[in-house]
Amino acid sequence: MRKVLFGILSLVSISMLQAQEADVKIGDILILDNPSGSEYKHVDFPKSNIIIKRGAIANFNALVGEKLLVKDIVKNEDGTTKAVLERKNGRNFFRFYPSVTATLDNALTKGELKVY
Secondary structure, eight states: OHHHHHHHHHHHHHHHHHHOOOOOOOTOOEEEOOSSSSSSSEEOOOHHHHHTTOOOOOOGGGGTOOEEEEEEEEOHHHHHEEEEETTOOOOOOOOSSSOOEHHHHHHHTTTEEEEE
């Protein structure tokens, strides 16, 4: 009986820890991590062909580990939270894009973004 009670208590505590969401506010710093697949699904970068057409090199690996500053947070009607992100060093993404958007909840849970 004691083992069953301990097992249930462990499962409840683990699920409570996972349910806690990192509160990201305007001005917080996030770190861009490796994509969850072959490309970023929850950070809205322009497609590679668009970047190449504008004359830049579409090297997403160079952005891994980059510190990003949260400029704006928008809650959509469907319950998702979008964040506008800029590079902390002030440079543009791929020479032309000053900011990108990200679906904050999904990007944090999938590991594409981490709180600094």
